[in-house]
Amino acid sequence: MSLLDVNHLDVRFALRGGDVQALRDVCFSLDRGERLGIVGESGAGKSVAAFSLLNLIAKPGYIAGGSIRFDDQELIGVSDRQLRKIRGHRMSMIFQDPMMTLNPVLTIGEQMVECLKAHRRITTRQARTISLKRLQQVQIPSPEARLDQYPHELSGGMRQRVIIAVALLLDPDIIIADEPTTALDVTIQAEIMALLLELCETHNVGLILITHDLGVVSQVTQRMLVMYAGRVIEQGPTREIINDPQHPYTQGLINALPQMATPGERLNQIPGSMPSLSKLPSGCAFHPRCGFVQRSDGTDRQACREEVPAFVTSGNCQAACHMVAEMIDSERIPAQEQE
């Protein structure tokens, strides 16, 4: 039994043209202390997936179906009051913009103490001590002074450290980080990611890292999901997916990186762009951009245009692709004949 189990999650947005499905049939799980990366381009639904875990989806979005089980407790349909006990306490969130979490008119110390006292019966003095300890853990210089500073007095990197300290405040089981370093410079990003990694390891905290940066995912996470147009299209151990991606989209994404090409040569681009969620192509949503709809013998794989591909397992990875399914089938038959 995993710590977090998400099954067939279906999230929709009620727009004036009708419902738009932002997440379709999303399934994944997270073990205690495991680090999971969710990768995708904008519009793939990765942030929606993160927000739905804490039921933070803003109107007009709503969860239309599926289940989210956390520590053997179903979270969908639970009252807000119940959910608040989990939110911030056992699962905490780090946003891209630190100012979304920090209140500009309260000092760092006040916010941390308030958060602690809301969830635990402790005195202000005790809360302050814990806050100080957390700030030390995120390696902020002169943490005592920071407690009495306002968020705007800190630099971007420092704020993101404070956010991590706040996220760790109540010893959560899972931290959900939504593009935590996108707004930061590379040198600061490297420091923050290293810090997050170290803290997750020492405290045995699970991490769900949402990002578009394959480099970051490959350095920080153990397992990853690749999302495209609201669906998970590939999942498995990070290293295996990075080294040997199965799904044509994942392949394209990795091959399009400038570091995968010889300097000065053409990059391997994926043609076209992600379809809008309200006008998804039939069958596999990736088929209009996919170079593998045609088989190597020149015949068309009709299923790509007509059927939504199911997950097939290849090694430790799973990919939702008709081509991969065919390849596995064709490999299996000669293998059985040999036996």
Added chain:
Amino acid sequence: MTSQTTRPASRWERFRDSYLLYSFKRDLIAQVSLLAFILLVTAAVLAPWLAPMDPYDLAQIDILASELPPLWIDGSDPTYLMGTDAQGRDLLSTILYGARVSLIIGFGAVAMQATLGVCFGLLAGYMGGRVDAFLMRLADIQLSFSTLMVAIIVGALFKAIFGGATFSTYAVPLLVLIIGLAEWPQYARTVRASVLAEKGKEYVDAARVMGLSSRRIMFRHILPNTLSPIFVISTVQVANAIISEAALSFLGLGMPETQPSLGSLIKSGFDYLQSGSWWITLIPGLVLVILVLVINLLGDWLRDVLNPRLYKG
């Protein structure tokens, strides 16, 4: 890149799919207001053909038929649907003609305000620095005089210098000028604020890099992107201008009674309120209130539609 259809949407299709139309269809108040507004404006515009009598034509006026009550009250004359005023003019006709005058002054003044305000606002926002400081201080000074005060001083001066007869002849353009001059800072400020926001966007930089002249950048690139707020304040300003004109006329500094606006009609009836002829004041007053109310309601709706920021917070 193949996902797009080749034919671009026509203007009508864009309007049909627009948020403007969508929200209009869902807003009963906006629909009723627009209907009332259109009715009032058409009636006023078509006054010479719709009105049973011509209140400017002295030959049609029967002084004996003065102060007749509206149709639904005893002692009325079926020729005069809404009764007559103190001079024996048919009230319905006079209201239609009066609404026309009010609307002409309202829209004329706003056109004047908008022209001045948009030009000054564009200049101040785009040029910045000293030009901005000068124009905005000018606007501050202008705003520190109330519209009515300016109008009263100018109107009184004009009357004193050129006499009442000349004033009557030029009353409409003069009122347009006075109200237009008094309220341009509203436009200038709104336009300046949105110019400042637009100026920071990269399409303006792109136009500068291209080598376009400042004038072309201001009018061709920035101005079209500031139209929404201009549109919204225009509705409020039309209502304000109509009220200003009515107030001036009520004070005797606006339209003369020979070519009455709604304001001067209200004033002319005011003296007869005590003698029981309440309709001469009340009916034009009601028309004025409805006219201003529907314009303001339409303006509110437009502001909500064109300014989605209001809903985001």
Added chain:
Amino acid sequence: MNSSATGTASTAPLLSLKGLEKRFSLSGDFLEQLQFKGGKLVRHQEHVHAINGVDLDIQRGEALCVVGESGCGKSTVARTVMGLLTPSAGEVRYAGERIDNMSGKQLLPYRRRMQMIFQNPYASLNPRMTIQQTLEEPIRLHHPDWSNQAVKDKVSEVMESVGISADWGPRYGHEFSGGQRQRIAIARALAVDPEFIVADEPISALDVSIQAQVLNLLMEAQQRHNLTYLFITHDLAVVEHFGTRVAVMYLGRVCEVAPTATLFARPRHPYTQALMSAIPRLEDDRPQHIRLEGEVPTPVHLPSGCVFHGRCPHANQRCRDEIPQLIATEDGGQVACHGVEENRIDP
């Protein structure tokens, strides 16, 4: 530090920046600058020093990438080159002519030769203009004698060349995706057949798969039109792929300039070394990046001496006192570092 410093001064540079400085006032207008201090009325001004003495030469046909972190002044350099900002000191020379003090009219012929591509494709197209209008405008301005048909043909040609169907001319910008808009912005820059293009973070607002498309397009355009690029970016992976030479900026100063391969093989400046070690790469699981002390100081109160000394592991008293100048290295680059000059730093 002109091109002769590199040893090969065979051809004159296309663009050269000399001692370029740009300050932005923080203190508002004259009245807001007045303050009471010790019973006296004094005028107090504060400035953001966005760029402080930048010397750079761009040769014909190369793609010079300027990298650095936010606030290092790289975008200010781009905007100053294009005349969107007037430099506070120093000069910008284009093909030998000084262009930073020209009037709008004098500058017009240069506007045709140098164009710019912006970062945000959602803001760089006028929302009230169709693509056709957007693309026709620069052509009509710079070729007032062309016939309507010639202008239309040119628009179709540039649209097709960036992979946008010419039939889409009557559409508005918001009907396109981010990548398509950036293509249109590139088409607008190419419409007047420029020889020099300043690209200010042209792909950082785009998705990974679209970044590759746009980068390919920029490289194709370079080959086809023999373009020279000044390419501003924070992404070192893009630089390695795209740039012929790289200039690394820190706090408004150039700290290292070198041919791309040289810089990536052997970064000399301590800041460049730290920057390179921070790139998240797919291969390594446990990156060993160089940790810098503290954070970038504010550009309001610049540190004395070398701007990097506060965070540099190799700083000594000389670094705190004396501003390092760009010095040519044996492998064709230039480094502004006392440590490298004194051979104190192991590469």
